Amino acid sequence: MKLSELVTPALVVERELLDANLTKMAEALPGTRLRPHVKAFKTTELARRMHALGHTGFTCATIREVEGMAAAGLGDDLLLANEVLDCRRLGAIDNARVTVAVDSRVTVDAAAEGGVREVVIDVNVGLPRCGVDASEAGALADYARSRGLTVRGVMGYEGHVMLVEDPDDKRKQVEDCMALLLKASADVGGELVSAGGTGTYHVNTWANEIQAGSYCLMDTTYAHAHAPFQQALTLLATIISANAGGWFVADLGLKALGMDHGNPSIDGASVWYCADEHTVFSADGAEFAVGDRVRVIPAHIDPTVALHAQMHLVDGDEVLETWPVDLRGW
Amino acid sequence: MKLSELVTPALVVERELLDANLTKMAEALPGTRLRPHVKAFKTTELARRMHALGHTGFTCATIREVEGMAAAGLGDDLLLANEVLDCRRLGAIDNARVTVAVDSRVTVDAAAEGGVREVVIDVNVGLPRCGVDASEAGALADYARSRGLTVRGVMGYEGHVMLVEDPDDKRKQVEDCMALLLKASADVGGELVSAGGTGTYHVNTWANEIQAGSYCLMDTTYAHAHAPFQQALTLLATIISANAGGWFVADLGLKALGMDHGNPSIDGASVWYCADEHTVFSADGAEFAVGDRVRVIPAHIDPTVALHAQMHLVDGDEVLETWPVDLRGW
Numbered sequence: 210m211k212l213s214e215l216v217t218p219a220l221v222v223e224r225e226l227l228d229a230n231l232t233k234m235a236e237a238l239p240g241t242r243l244r245p246h247v248k249a250f251k252t253t254e255l256a257r258r259m260h261a262l263g264h265t266g267f268t269c270a271t272i273r274e275v276e277g278m279a280a281a282g283l284g285d286d287l288l289l290a291n292e293v294l295d296c297r298r299l300g301a302i303d304n305a306r307v308t309v310a311v312d313s314r315v316t317v318d319a320a321a322e323g324g325v326r327e328v329v330i331d332v333n334v335g336l337p338r339c340g341v342d343a344s345e346a347g348a349l350a351d352y353a354r355s356r357g358l359t360v361r362g363v364m365g366y367e368g369h370v371m372l373v374e375d376p377d378d379k380r381k382q383v384e385d386c387m388a389l390l391l392k393a394s395a396d397v398g399g400e401l402v403s404a405g406g407t408g409t410y411h412v413n414t415w416a417n418e419i420q421a422g423s424y425c426l427m428d429t430t431y432a433h434a435h436a437p438f439q440q441a442l443t444l445l446a447t448i449i450s451a452n453a454g455g456w457f458v459a460d461l462g463l464k465a466l467g468m469d470h471g472n473p474s475i476d477g478a479s480v481w482y483c484a485d486e487h488t489v490f491s492a493d494g495a496e497f498a499v500g501d502r503v504r505v506i507p508a509h510i511d512p513t514v515a516l517h518a519q520m521h522l523v524d525g526d527e528v529l530e531t532w533p534v535d536l537r538g539w
Numbered sequence: 540m541k542l543s544e545l546v547t548p549a550l551v552v553e554r555e556l557l558d559a560n561l562t563k564m565a566e567a568l569p570g571t572r573l574r575p576h577v578k579a580f581k582t583t584e585l586a587r588r589m590h591a592l593g594h595t596g597f598t599c600a601t602i603r604e605v606e607g608m609a610a611a612g613l614g615d616d617l618l619l620a621n622e623v624l625d626c627r628r629l630g631a632i633d634n635a636r637v638t639v640a641v642d643s644r645v646t647v648d649a650a651a652e653g654g655v656r657e658v659v660i661d662v663n664v665g666l667p668r669c670g671v672d673a674s675e676a677g678a679l680a681d682y683a684r685s686r687g688l689t690v691r692g693v694m695g696y697e698g699h700v701m702l703v704e705d706p707d708d709k710r711k712q713v714e715d716c717m718a719l720l721l722k723a724s725a726d727v728g729g730e731l732v733s734a735g736g737t738g739t740y741h742v743n744t745w746a747n748e749i750q751a752g753s754y755c756l757m758d759t760t761y762a763h764a765h766a767p768f769q770q771a772l773t774l775l776a777t778i779i780s781a782n783a784g785g786w787f788v789a790d791l792g793l794k795a796l797g798m799d800h801g802n803p804s805i806d807g808a809s810v811w812y813c814a815d816e817h818t819v820f821s822a823d824g825a826e827f828a829v830g831d832r833v834r835v836i837p838a839h840i841d842p843t844v845a846l847h848a849q850m851h852l853v854d855g856d857e858v859l860e861t862w863p864v865d866l867r868g869w
Contacts, residue, residue: 216602216625216869248815270816272546291816292779293790294830295546312780315829337811338819339780339788368814449622450642450669458669460623463842465869469798469813481667483799484698485578485841486600486621489668499645500624511815512793515846518868538848539546539795 210528213502217447218461220513220520221504224529226441227255227425227522233437234424235262238410244268244288244403246422249511251536252520253281255425260285268403268420272298277536279305288403290364290420292316292331292339300324308361312341314352321356328358329401332393334365334386343389347396362401365390366420371408372430380412387415407431407438428510430470442520444473444505444513446488448497456481457497459488461505467512474506540858543832547777548791550843550850551834554859556771557585557755557852563767564754565592568740574598574618574733576752579841581866582850583611585755590615598733598750602628607866609635618733620694620750622646622661622669630654638691642671644682651686658688659731662723664695664716673719677726692731695720696750701738702760710742717745737761737768758840760800772850774803774835774843776818778827786811787827789818791835797842804836 212221234243240263247256248270256267256278266286269275272295275287284305292312293299299307300323310331311317320328330350333340341349350360367386373379387404394402404416407423408431423431426442444465450458459475462483466473472480473488477495480488488505497503507513514520515537522530542551564573570593577586578600586597586608596616599605602625605617614635622642623629629637630653640661641647650658660680663670671679680690697716703709717734724732735749738761743749753761756772774795780788789805792813796803802810803818807825810818818835827833837843844850845867852860 216628218869291790292788292829294777294779298546313829316779319830333782337782337784337786338814338817340782342783447624449624449646452663452667452670453672454667456667458622460621463797463799463839464845464867467793467798468842469793484668487668499622499643500649509793512798515794537794539548539790 212445212523212526212528215445215521215528217445217502218465219445220517221443221445222426222520222522223441224522224524226439230425230427230438230441231258231262234410234421235264238419239263241266242418244418244420246270246290246406246420247274247278247536249422250426251514251534252532253277253283253535254530254532256283257281259425266418268422271539273539274536275299275305275307276302288329288364290331290366290403294319296320296323296325310339310364311349311353312339314349317349317353317356317358321358326359327361328353329361329364329399329403330393330397332363332365332390334367334389334404336366336368338366338368340365343393346393350397360397360399362399362403363390363394363397364401364403365393366406367404367409367413368406371406376412379409383409383413384415387413391415407436423510426510426514429474429506429508440506442510444507446503446505448499448501448503451497451499456489456491459490459503459505460486462487465513465516466507467509467516469512470508473508475503542775542853542856542858545775545851545858547775547832548795549775550847551773551775552756552850552852553771554852554854556769560755560757560768560771561588561592564740564751565594568749569593571596572748574748574750576600576620576736576750577604577608577866579752580756581844581864582862583607583613583865584860584862586613587611589755596748598752601869603869604866605629605635605637606632618659618694620661620696620733624649626650626653626655640669640694641679641683642669644679647679647683647686647688651688656689657691658683659691659694659729659733660723660727662693662695662720664697664719664734666696666698668696668698670695673723676723680727690727690729692729692733693720693724693727694731694733695723696736697734697739697743698736701736706742709739713739713743714745717743721745737766753840756840756844759804759836759838770836772840774837776833776835778829778831778833781827781829786819786821789820789833789835790816792817795843795846796837797839797846799842800838803838805833
C-alpha cells in the first residue's frame with residue numbers, strides 16, 4: 210500500500226527514525242536497564258520491537274495496558290507503575306508476571322485481595338502526584354509483606370524535572386529526587402529502583418531501571434529538552450478547503466490531536482486553530498492546494514496516539530505495516 | 540449493573556437529564572427542523588433516540604460517521620457537513636441518502652467521480668474555516684450540476700457566534716451571517732438552508748434546519764452561553780492516591796479528557812493539572828478518600844467522547860444501558 214492510499218487523518222511512523230531511536234536507547238540502556246513505558250505508544254507491535262532488542266520488562270499505566278501486553282505474549286515482567294483499586298483484573302492475568310505500584314494501605318489491601326502477588330512501593334520524589342512520602346515507605350512495605358505480598362523494591366517518577374533545560378541543573382535536581390528514592394529503597398529492601406523517563410534517562414544514574422517511553426516516537430517538547438531522538442510520528446492529513454482570504458483547512462482536529470500542549474505545527478505554515486475535525490492554517494513559505502497531503506506534527510504524542518485505532522509504519526511512500534493501537538481504553 | 544461496578548474512567552450519561560434535553564429540543568425544533576449533529580456524541584444508540592423523536596435527518600462531520608449511521612439503519616437523510624476528497628467511500632454506501640458539502644471545484648469533482656449524487660454548497664458565513672464566498676456559490680452550484688450532481692441547497696456554520704453572550708448582539712450577528720447564506724441560497728437554488736448549532740438554535744430563524752448536536756450531552760462552555768440544556772454527561776473516576784500535602788489523584792487524565800478548553804472540574808475541589816492518566820486536585824469544600832468514586836466534568840464534551848469506546852446510560856446508581864461509541868475514527 211502507498212501512503213497516498215491511506216484514509217486521513219492517519220498516524221504515520223517513519224521506520225528509519227523509529228529504528229534509530231530504538232537502537233540509540235538500546236545502546237544507552239541495554240536489556241532490563243530500560244523498562245519501556247507502553248503508555249507512550251499503546252501498541253504491542255511496537256513493544257515487540259523493543260522486546261526483540263532485549264528490553265523484556267515493560268512499564269504500564271493502566272490495567273488495560275497490562276492485560277493487552279500479557280495477551281500479546283509480552284508479559285515477562287510487567288510493572289503497573291500506577292495505583293489501582295480494581296486489582297481483581299490484575300490477579301486474573303495468569304500468563305504474565307505482574308507487579309503493581311502501591312502508595313497507601315488501601316492500595317496494598319486492594320492488591321492483596323485482588324490476587325496480585327508482587328508490588329513496588331511508589332515514592333513521591335517531588336512531583337505532586339502519586340507516591341508515599343519517603344519516610345513512610347519502609348512501614349508501607351512492612352504492611353504489604355504482612356498482607357502476604359512480595360515487595361520488589363521502589364519506584365518514583367521525577368516528572369517535574371523532565372523538561373529542565375540546563376544539563377547541570379537537571380542532574381542536580383534528579384540527584385535530589387533520587388536521594389529520596391534511595392533512602393526509601395534502603396528502608397523497603399528489594400532489588401528494584403525504578404524511575405526516570407525520556408527527559409532524564411541519560412542523567413539518572415541512581416535508578417537501576419528507567420521507565421522511558423516517549424523516546425521511540427518522540428515529542429516536540431522533549432526534543433526541545435535536547436534528547437537525542439527524532440520525531441518519528443506525524444499525522445498525515447488532507448487539505449480539504451482553501452480560501453482566497455489566505456487560509457487552508459486540513460482534515461484533522463481536536464479528535465485526532467492531543468491538545469494539552471497546544472496547537473500542532475505544519476512545516477511552512479502557521480497554524481491558526483483547531484476545531485473538532487479541522488486544523489486551519491496559513492501558508493508561511495510552503496505552497497498548498499486542496500487535495501494535497503500534508504504532515505502535521507502533534508504537540509503531544511501520548512494523548513494523540515490514544516485517539517487513533519491504528520498507526521502505519523512507513524518507508525518513504527511505502528506503507529510497510531499497519532499496527533493496531535491495541536492498548537487503548539481502561 | 541451498578542455504577543460502582545463500572546471500570547473507571549467511564550463516560551456516564553444521566554438518563555433523566557438526557558431525556559429532558561432531547562425533549563426540550565424536539566419541542567423547540569420538531570422533526571426535520573433539527574438535523575442533529577452526530578459529531579457531538581458519536582453514538583448511534585443516542586442518535587436512535589433522536590430519530591424516535593422525529594429527527595430523521597442527521598448531520599455528520601466525517602465519512603466514518605456517515606458509514607456508521609447508514610450501517611445502523613439511520614440513513615434516511617445524512618448530510619456530511621464537511622468537505623472530503625475520498626468520496627468513493629460515500630458513493631459505496633447503498634442503504635442511505637447521502638449528501639456532501641462542497642466548497643471548491645476539486646471537492647465537486649471528487650463527489651461526482653466518487654459516485655455521490657447529491658451535494659450542498661458550503662458557504663462561508665464569517666467563520667474562517669470551510670465554505671465558498673457567498674458571491675461564488677451560484678457559480679459553484681452550476682458547476683456541480685454540470686458534473687451531474689443534484690444541488691440540494693446551501694449550508695453555512697456561524698461557529699464564531701455560538702458563544703456570544705448578549706442575546707441581542709447574538710441575534711444581530713446571526714442575522715448578518717444568515718444574510719450571506721440567504722443571498723447564496725437565492726443564487727444556488729434547492730430547498731435546504733442548513734446552519735446553526737446549540738449556541739444559536741433559538742435565534743437562527745433564517746435557516747430552515749439547524750445542525751445542533753451538543754445540546755443532548757451539553758458542555759460547560761455552552762452552558763455559560765445560556766442554552767437551556769443541562770450537562771448530562773460526566774466522567775466517573777476513582778481516587779487512587781491521597782497525599783498529606785493536601786492533594787488527591789483521580790484515575791483519568793489527558794487520554795480520557797478533551798483538553799482544548801482546559802482542565803476538567805470536580806465539585807468541591809480545585810483541579811491542579813492533568814497528566815496522561817491522572818487528574819490532581821485539592822479538596823475545596825468536599826471530602827475525599829482513596830477508593831472514592833468522583834464525578835469529573837470535562838471542559839469540552841466532543842473530543843472527550845472521542846476518547847472512549849462506550850458510554851453508560853444511568854439512573855441514580857443503576858446502569859441502564861451501555862452504548863458503544865461506534866462512530867469514532869475516520
